[in-house]
Amino acid sequence: MHNLAINMAKLGHQVTGSDDQIVEPSKSRLQQEGLLPEQLGWNAERITPDMDAVILGKHALADNPELRKAQELNIKIYSFPEFIYEQSIDKIRVVIAGTYGKTTIISMIMHVLKKLGKEFDYLVGAKLEGFDAQIKLTSTANIMLIEGDEFYASSIDMHAKFHYYHPNIALISNIHWDNFKTVMSEEEYLLQFETFVDTIVPKGTLIYNKDDSRVQKIVGETRDCRINRHGYKLPEYTINKGVTYLHVGEEEIPLKINGKQNLSNVAGAYTVCEWLGIKRDEFYEAIKDFTSSIRYLEFVASNAGRVVYQDFAHTPLKLKTSIHAIKEQFPASKLLTVIELNPYDVTEGDQLIQYTNSMDESDVAVVFVNKNSIKEKNIIIGNILHKIDKVFQHTNLVILTESESLVAYIESFDSQGFNMLFMSSESYSGINMLNFADRFFI
Missing domain, CATH: 3.40.50 (Rossmann fold)
Known part of the structure; x- marks a missing residue:
């Protein structure tokens, strides 16, 4: 706002x-x-x-x-998405939707268009490197890129935000109902995406991930002949010495990103750019130096063959997926994963149980719950520790409750042959990640 x-x-x-x-x-x-x-x-x-x-x-x-x-x-009252639509009604509206990956895909498209000198407006859910704000509206750009949100438009409007944008080009990256963060029922959540497909303008285009079974199901159930449909799949790739190469015809395109989710995102971003008139060679030349959005596997530092990544952990599935991506990218190295849990996800309801087996692929697992962020004095930290130990059941599990003890543990950890992934849905408890990485490399 x-x-x-x-x-x-x-x-x-x-x-x-x-x-x-x-x-x-x-x-x-x-x-x-x-x-x-x-x-x-x-x-x-x-x-x-x-x-x-x-x-x-x-x-x-x-x-x-x-x-x-x-x-x-x-007085005329607009919800936020209604107003965005009014301001972009004469533009080509490109709406990127999906449970996760939206920010990454739209940031890839923005990166490519910017490198190619194309003018565009945008609305994104996070501050992206190279862009001053999360929204840009002009009277001159004829393209509007929008990160589509499937949740309610306002307190008096129970329609999903992305139902108001009426895209000319729409993309659905994936659909994953997760009661860890979703207040809707699964049936209601899926309905949001079905309705979203129906909001695409006549002769518009739906781009969809053919590797996602729920996306495929919804596309199959919304066979509107008025729109074009263009599926994409995970592209072929190889990993050599920690670098991912995309196979594009006879070429191998080196990337600065990794993980199957990111590679799928590249395929989706390319398909959108293709419909916007960007040539294949232009896209892949521009995407070579794309690093990441702030939401997925952000490189922090490297030293003597060891790497440190940080990531945003908003669900147990995201934690598991990010661990797998690092292990796949560096199969010869072991992995130390630190997850900072929100203490209220640990104490309230059945949230914690959903983390069962989520860190099994990591060689060493550190669960960090900052006890200083717990306001209620009657919460017994010992009970929290017992619950964490019972849920994760990792053979090499360490549970820490103070940022000082976390830093001390990393300093004393023998990091030879290890990479590190630090995931948090909070703010890393104010820890400076570059300094934290330096302590890991000691």
């Missing part, structure tokens, strides 16, 4: 906003642009009849006083 506010102000619109909490970096960026509210909180008097529209974010609930005032005054 703050990215959108800044973008619209730069286009010359008069913009105001409200929230009950504004944190960094949003606060500093809004202040720099003169858009930071003088007071936090909601005040119905801020909503006046001369307003052209109100854009409703997920944070504002249905009983919000400013929302109610806008409804009373019959």
